[in-house]
Amino acid sequence: MSTVAVIIIIIVVLVALALLYSAMRRRQAEAHLEDRRQVASAHRQEADQREREAQEAQAAADAHAEHARDVDPDTDTTERREPPRQ
Numbered sequence: 001m002s003t004v005a006v007i008i009i010i011i012v013v014l015v016a017l018a019l020l021y022s023a024m025r026r027r028q029a030e031a032h033l034e035d036r037r038q039v040a041s042a043h044r045q046e047a048d049q050r051e052r053e054a055q056e057a058q059a060a061a062d063a064h065a066e067h068a069r070d071v072d073p074d075t076d077t078t079e080r081r082e083p084p085r086q
Helices: 002-072
Strands: none
Touching: none
């Protein structure tokens, strides 16, 4: 085999290895990104659930305050809650 043929074979093998490595890294990056998407989705669901629970608790507190005003109109039931976080 001539020297030129050996060099060409070596170059082709190196290029093939580089392409395989690049494809492997891309798959790893995509898998990592998909994992992060799943975690973000779980966090969004948890945040939505907590928001619903907070709204329900606020509605219950408002109902209790309304009831307190109905029972004793002289009672101070001004709201002392913090503004909602954004």
